[in-house]
Amino acid sequence: MSHRRDLRHGCRIGRAEFVRSVRGYTRDARRLLGLAVAVLFFGGQLVVTLPAAYAAGQSVRTATAVPYLDPVAVTLPVGLLALATLRTMERLGGVDAEELLLTTVHPRAVVIGLVLAELGRLALWFGLPIAALVVAFAAGLGAPTLPLTAGVLVLPLLACTAVCGYALGITGLCVLRRLPTLRRLLKGGAVVGFLGLFVLSQVAAHAFVERDVSVAGLLEVVSVPALTDYLSLAFVGTPLYGGVSPAAVAVLAGLLAVTPIGLAAAERSADALWFGDDGRSQPSGSTTAAGSGAGFAPPRPFAWRQSGRIAWGHLLRAIRHPQELSHLLMLVFLAGPVLGSLASGNDGGALASILAGTGTAVGVYLAGATFGLNPLGDDRPHLPLLLLVETPTRTLLRGRVAAGLALGLPVAVLVPVATVAAGTPLPVALGYAALGLGLAPAAAGLALGLGCAYPIYEPRELWGAETVAPSTLVLLGYSFVVLGGMSIWLVLVLVGLEGSLSPLLLAGAGTFALLTALPSAILYRYALNRYRGYTR
C-alpha cells in the first residue's frame, strides 16, 4: 500500500518538476531564442542523419550488420549511468522547497519524483531526436513495430541506469559531506582534472589520426555480446530478428532486479543526505575565513588603492567559490582543438613559440572573461550597497578590471617569458609579453561592456555553490572577438619581429590597433553608464 502511494506521489512530483523545468526553459524571450537556436542547430543535423538512418534501414539484412549496434549496446547504459550520476552530483542531490516535500511525503516518493523528472527532461532533449532516427531506420527497414519494441526495451534500461546513477550520485554527495577535505580538494581539482581529460582526449584524437587507429576496432574490444543481444530483441517482428538468446533474457532480468535495489540504495543515501547535518556540521575551520581576525586586509599592492581593495574582494570570492568561474571552461572547448592541431604539426622550437603565444592569448582572455562578462548579474545582490556608497562607479568597475588583470597579466607575460627556456626566441617572448600587457586592459574593457549589454541575473546551483554565469551569447561573442583578434595580433608581432613590415602592413596594424582600442573604450564607457543608470 505504502509502495503504491509513494509511486503515485513520486509520479506527481515528477510531473510537477518536469512542468517547472519546461516553464523555466520558456520563461522569457531570451530563453525562447536560445531554444530556437538549439532546435535549428540540432534539427539541422537531422536533415543529414535521418536520410542516412533510412538508407541504413534499407541496406541491412541481419542484426549484426546494423551500424554501431555493438558500441551503442555498451555506451548507452554506461553513458546513461554516468550522466545520471553526474547530474545528481551537480544538481539533483537536493530538491527545491525541500521543507515542503519532506514534511508532506515520504522521501522515497521524492526520489522517485526526481528520477522521473530527470527522465522526462532526458526524453525531451535527447529522446525526440533519437526516436526520429529510430523511426527513419524502421521506415527504411519496413518494420513499423521497431520504434515500439525499441521503446519497450529501452525503458527498463533507462529506469535501471537512472535509479542506479541517482544512487551513485547521491552516495557520492554523502561521502563528500563526510569528507570535507576531499570536497575542498575536488572543488579545485575538478577544473584541473577536466583540463587534463581534455588534453588527453586531444592527444588520443591525434594518435588515432596519425597512426590510423580504427575507432570501430577499438569499440569491438569493449563490446559486450549479452548487451548487444538484449538490444537486438528490439528487432522482434522485423526481418532482422534472430531469436531470443538466454543472455538477452538474463540482461532483462538483471535490469528488472537491479532497479528496485538501486531505488532502495538511493532512498537510503537520500535519507542520510537530506536529514543529516548540512554544511554547518563541517569543522569550523572550513567555514572560517583565513585571517578573519584581522578583518578585510588585502595584501600589497592591492591595499594601495581603493580599486585594488575592491579587486582583492573579487579575487577572494573567486578563491573561496571557484565554481563562480565555471564559465571559463568555454576557453578549453574553443581553443583546445585548434591548439591540438597546431601542436601536432610542429617540432620542439615551434611548439615553444606556440606555447608562448598561447600563454599571451589565454592571459588576455582571462583578463576580461574572469570577472567582466556579467558584472551587473554578479553584483546584483550588492547593488543597493555599491550604488549608495560614496565610492565612484568608475572605481567599482576599475576594481573589477584590476581583478581580471591580476589574474590575466601574469599569465600573459610570464608564460611567454618562461618558454624562452624551451626554445622560444627572446625577442618573440618579449614581444608577446608586451602584447599581453597592452591587450589585457582592452579585453577587460570589452568584457565589461558586453557583459553589461546582456546581464544574467538568475543564479543557479553548481557543485554546491550558487553562481550567476554569464550569457552563452556574450561568452561566445567575447571569445570569438578576443581569440580571433589575438590570433591576428600574434601573427603581426611575429611578422614585425622578422623585420618584414611594409608600410602597408604598418598601416594595417595601426588600423587594427584602433579597431582594438576604440570598441574597448566605448564598451567600457557603456558599462560605466549602465551602472550609473541605476542612480540617476
Add this chain to the structure above:
Amino acid sequence: MPSTHSPGAQPAVEATDLRKRYGDELALDGVSLSLPSGTVYGFLGPNGAGKTTTMRLLTGLTKPTDGEARVCGTPVADRRELVSQVGYLPETPPLYEEFSAREQLDYVADLRDIPPETADERIDAYLDRFELREDAAKRIGSYSKGMKRKTAFVQSVLHDPDVLFLDEPTSGLDPRAARRIRESITDFADDGTTVFLSTHILPVVEAVADTVGVLFEGRLVAEGPPADLTDRAAAGAESETLEDAFLAVTGGDDPVEGGE
C-alpha cells in the same frame, strides 16, 4: 477537524532532553517540551538560539544528536506517520515560482491525498480569506513577499494538521494580513490544533500564545503563560511586558523563576 485523538490523552508535542550538535558547536542543549493539544506555544529566543533547529527536529527534518521527540505520540523519525500530523511553515516560504498559487495549492493537496472536492473547497475558502483569489492564477514568481508568505501559510494548513509549526508567520505581512494569520492561529487552536509559533514579534505572542518558552543559547531558560513571565520580570522592574521578560531571561541575567 484536525485532531484525530482526544485532547489531553497525550501531549501533542513531547520532547525529552533534545540535543543537537553541529561539529563542535552545541546548538541545542537538553531541551524538553510537553505541549497539550489545542494550545498555542510561543517559542521565543534571540537569533541563533536554536529555534529553527528545534522546529526542524520536531518536524523530522533533522535528526537529534541525543534525546527523543514525539508528535501526537508518533516518533518524529517515523516520517510516514508524521507527515500527516504536522504542517510546517519555515521562515523562507517553500514555494515554486513557476506555479500559480492555485497550482501550488492543488499540488500540495494532491500530495497530501486530500480528495479533490474537499481540496477545492478548502483552497477556495483560504484564497478568499487571505485575499489571494484575484491573483491565484498568476505565477508565484510575480508575488510580493507578503503574498508568498500567505500562500505558504495556506499550504501548511491545507490538510488540517494536528500540530502546526510556524516560523515567523507574520514576517513581511501588512497589518491586515498579519491580523488574518493571528486570527487563523487562534481559530486552529480552538479547533484542537496545537500551534508551535516561533517569532520575534512579541505582541503577536502576547496576543495568541497560551504558553511561552524562551530559548537561549540552546537551552530553554523560561517557560510559562505570558502573564506569568511578565509578572516575574516586573518583580524587579518598573514595566511589565513580555519584551521585558524576554530581555531579562536572554540578557545574561539569572533565569526567570520557573525557568529551566
